[in-house]
Amino acid sequence: MLNNKTGWLLLILFTLAGSWLSGLSHAFLALVMILFALKFFIISYQYMGLRFAHPFWRYSINIVVLGFVSVIIFSSL
Amino acid sequence: MKFKSQKVAYYFFALSMLLFSLQIVYGFIMAFAHMGFDGLHEWIPFNAATATHKNLLVVWILSGFMGAGYFIIPDESDTELWSVPLALLQFYSFAIVGVIAVVGFHVGWFEGRKFLEIPRPLDYLVALNVILFLVILLMTMFKGKKRTTTAWVLTSGLVFAALLYLPGMIWFDNHTVDSFFRWWVVHLWVEGVWELIMGGILAYLLIKLTGVDREVIEKWLYVIVGLTFLSGILGTGHHYYFIGVPKYWLIVGGIFSSLEPLAFLGMTLFAIQMYRKGNKKHPNKLAIYWTLSTAVVSFLGAGLLGLAHTLPGVNLYTHGTLVTAMHGHLAFWGAYASLVLAIISYSMPLMTGRKIFDNTIGHMAFWFANIGMIGMTMAFAAAGVAQVYMERIMGLEFMKAQLEIEPHFFVLIIAATVFSIGVTLFIINFLKFGSPVDEAIGQGEEFSALQTS
Amino acid sequence: MSSEQHVLSREKNDILHPPGGILIWILIFLEVITFMIALSVFAYMRSRNAAMFAESQAMLNPLLGTVNTIVLLSSGYFMAEAVRKLRAGLLKLSVRYTLVTILLGLVFIAIKSFEYSQKIEHGIGLEYNTFFTFYWLLTGFHLIHVSVGIVILVFIYFSLRKGRYDARDHEDVETGAAFWHMCDLIWMLLFPMLYLIN
Numbered sequence: 231m232l233n234n235k236t237g238w239l240l241l242i243l244f245t246l247a248g249s250w251l252s253g254l255s256h257a258f259l260a261l262v263m264i265l266f267a268l269k270f271f272i273i274s275y276q277y278m279g280l281r282f283a284h285p286f287w288r289y290s291i292n293i294v295v296l297g298f299v300s301v302i303i304f305s306s307l
Numbered sequence: 308m309k310f311k312s313q314k315v316a317y318y319f320f321a322l323s324m325l326l327f328s329l330q331i332v333y334g335f336i337m338a339f340a341h342m343g344f345d346g347l348h349e350w351i352p353f354n355a356a357t358a359t360h361k362n363l364l365v366v367w368i369l370s371g372f373m374g375a376g377y378f379i380i381p382d383e384s385d386t387e388l389w390s391v392p393l394a395l396l397q398f399y400s401f402a403i404v405g406v407i408a409v410v411g412f413h414v415g416w417f418e419g420r421k422f423l424e425i426p427r428p429l430d431y432l433v434a435l436n437v438i439l440f441l442v443i444l445l446m447t448m449f450k451g452k453k454r455t456t457t458a459w460v461l462t463s464g465l466v467f468a469a470l471l472y473l474p475g476m477i478w479f480d481n482h483t484v485d486s487f488f489r490w491w492v493v494h495l496w497v498e499g500v501w502e503l504i505m506g507g508i509l510a511y512l513l514i515k516l517t518g519v520d521r522e523v524i525e526k527w528l529y530v531i532v533g534l535t536f537l538s539g540i541l542g543t544g545h546h547y548y549f550i551g552v553p554k555y556w557l558i559v560g561g562i563f564s565s566l567e568p569l570a571f572l573g574m575t576l577f578a579i580q581m582y583r584k585g586n587k588k589h590p591n592k593l594a595i596y597w598t599l600s601t602a603v604v605s606f607l608g609a610g611l612l613g614l615a616h617t618l619p620g621v622n623l624y625t626h627g628t629l630v631t632a633m634h635g636h637l638a639f640w641g642a643y644a645s646l647v648l649a650i651i652s653y654s655m656p657l658m659t660g661r662k663i664f665d666n667t668i669g670h671m672a673f674w675f676a677n678i679g680m681i682g683m684t685m686a687f688a689a690a691g692v693a694q695v696y697m698e699r700i701m702g703l704e705f706m707k708a709q710l711e712i713e714p715h716f717f718v719l720i721i722a723a724t725v726f727s728i729g730v731t732l733f734i735i736n737f738l739k740f741g742s743p744v745d746e747a748i749g750q751g752e753e754f755s756a757l758q759t760s
Numbered sequence: 761m762s763s764e765q766h767v768l769s770r771e772k773n774d775i776l777h778p779p780g781g782i783l784i785w786i787l788i789f790l791e792v793i794t795f796m797i798a799l800s801v802f803a804y805m806r807s808r809n810a811a812m813f814a815e816s817q818a819m820l821n822p823l824l825g826t827v828n829t830i831v832l833l834s835s836g837y838f839m840a841e842a843v844r845k846l847r848a849g850l851l852k853l854s855v856r857y858t859l860v861t862i863l864l865g866l867v868f869i870a871i872k873s874f875e876y877s878q879k880i881e882h883g884i885g886l887e888y889n890t891f892f893t894f895y896w897l898l899t900g901f902h903l904i905h906v907s908v909g910i911v912i913l914v915f916i917y918f919s920l921r922k923g924r925y926d927a928r929d930h931e932d933v934e935t936g937a938a939f940w941h942m943c944d945l946i947w948m949l950l951f952p953m954l955y956l957i958n
Binding site: 237249253263266274284291294 | 774775777778779780785789792793796799800803804807822825826829830833834836837839840841844934937938941944945948949951952953956957958
Binding site: 534553555559563566569 | 786
């Protein structure tokens with residue numbers, strides 16, 4: 231179960247992984263963006279308490295973030 | 308009307324109506340000139356006409372705002388105006404400066420900067436005048452027992468508007484720097500601080516007319532207005548596109564000005580929502596019509612038509628053409644002219660005791676003016692697109708393109724005639740109210756039971 | 761059900777009351793969308809001039825960026841903990857965590873300033889090229905948000921110390937925390953786009 235502490239560990243892990251992967255090759259673009267989207271979700275759902283919010287807010291943030299990330303990923307292909 | 312001193316507002320509203328009529332006359336002069344009938348050229352050349360047309364617009368709307376301030380602030384602060392003689396002094400000096408400026412335009416006494424044509428000595432008088440106005444309002448507020456959010460937002464809008472007049476008075480030798488600050492005056496007004504004034508007046512009207520809880524209206528409207536205001540400050544960057552400033556203004560102006568319609572949309576939906584939520588019992592139907600049309604038409608004119616040419620890629624072609632005139636006319640009409648007409652429609656019955664709430668002339672005025680203005684906007688749009696195509700894409704010379712689009716001004720004049728009929732009917736209604744009387748005190752108090760559902 | 765879930769569950773399924781208040785969430789959405797629009801324009805510009813963007817990106821320091829990301833994320837963690845402790849009634853811990861949040865926020869600003877000063881030393885300003893125009897504008901606007909967030913947190917810190925909030929009444933703290941987390945959210949978009957991917 232995710233809590234603030236495990237959330238923080240994941241955030242740091244994803245940050246380091248993202249920096250490392252992007253340093254290896256630019257082919258990892260999609261992966262890096264997905265890692266950062268995951269971090270976005272950890273912050274909003276866990277830290278900001280969005281997981282207790284009305285579905286409207288959860289769906290809205292999902293759509294906005296996934297929309298943006300897919301635009302960036304697909305436009306780079 | 309709660310207080311005797313609120314009657315001062317009438318003078319400003321009357322001046323508004325007078326200047327508005329004059330503005331329309333100058334509009335016709337220019338429309339005919341565009342068609343080739345420039346018989347008045349000797350006395351009113353085009354540059355004088357356009358300067359007069361635009362400055363009268365700003366001045367009559369400001370006059371309306373001042374009237375609104377004198378009407379709303381005593382009501383909201385629950386006290387008489389701080390000083391009626393000073394308010395009258397402010398009114399007369401305002402009118403006199405206005406007349407001198409307009410006459411000056413016809414004898415060649417003006418600065419050639421768009422919207423800031425008023426010569427420098429008069430600038431100082433305007434500044435003094437506005438300071439006096441603000442002092443009266445602030446003293447009234449501090450004298451009163453209540454200080455509502457609405458009163459604060461309205462007053463701060465007026466204070467900021469006054470402060471933003473100053474950058475236009477500084478002398479710069481560099482044309483680009485001068486242009487940069489010139490946009491701070493009228494355009495940071497209309498996209499920024501006037502939104503605060505608009506928010507204050509709209510909130511006041513919605514509280515009075517819909518009967519929805521003050522708290523609900525204030526909280527929401529100010530969020531929306533705040534967003535408009537914030538996006539508007541950097542959105543003003545869309546005036547900087549091709550005037551010689553650094554390139555990053557393309558990005559800043561493009562992004563922030565694209566956000567402005569969102570806030571306007573919020574305002575429209577909110578006003579309609581409040582009306583539907585309200586008890587719909589207030590008898591002053593005309594004021595409700597004008598209030599809602601302010602919300603709707605400002606979205607169409609300022610929001611959508613602004614968005615139509617705010618992106619740098621589009622603006623590259625439309626900059627400084629009649630497309631701007633299209634946007635400008637509906638935006639000013641929707642956002643600010645309708646707002647002044649709304650507060651006039653609301654306050655006049657209360658000041659005079661004559662219950663002209665729902666008469667045929669009033670409704671005809673509303674529909675003629677709005678339909679006429681939309682027709683004018685369409686005529687400008689057609690002319691503007693044709694001008695852009697011929698001038699910027701085909702590379703025709705400016706005057707040759709102007710010759711080609713002459714027929715569009717015929718349509719414009721027809722639509723403008725419909726519009727003028729509407730405005731004339733509004734003014735007839737205004738005159739029917741007569742002048743305000745002391746007996747009208749307490750007028751409208753019977754509606755206060757309708758408030759706060 | 762933990763106490764935290766209990767406090768939050770009263771707001772569940774209420775569209776008008778997301779955690780921290782609806783107004784801050786409207787603001788968050790507008791902010792996030794604004795930055796996304798800017799980043800989309802950035803991505804479009806990059807697709808038109810990939811070589812120049814790659815060259816310019818190589819001039820950034822990804823190590824500093826990564827460190828700063830970790831600093832910001834950690835401050836977010838402490839803020840979330842501060843709110844959690846407050847809900848549990850542990851006021852003293854809440855005050856302490858808020859202070860740590862503020863200090864980490866200041867560290868972020870310090871590192872960012874160092875990065876900026878290096879850029880300025882090398883003569884890389886706002887108008888160096890399109891990439892750096894975006895770099896300065898995006899990180900600059902983000903930095904403004906961080907600074908505003910710190911001012912908000914300082915207010916909250918002093919109010920907490922005065923005991924203005926408790927386990928039941930602390931919506932202002934939640935709102936301020938949401939603003940602070942928003943800075944993290946924006947940085948989660950900016951950092952990979954500007955520093956990492958190409």
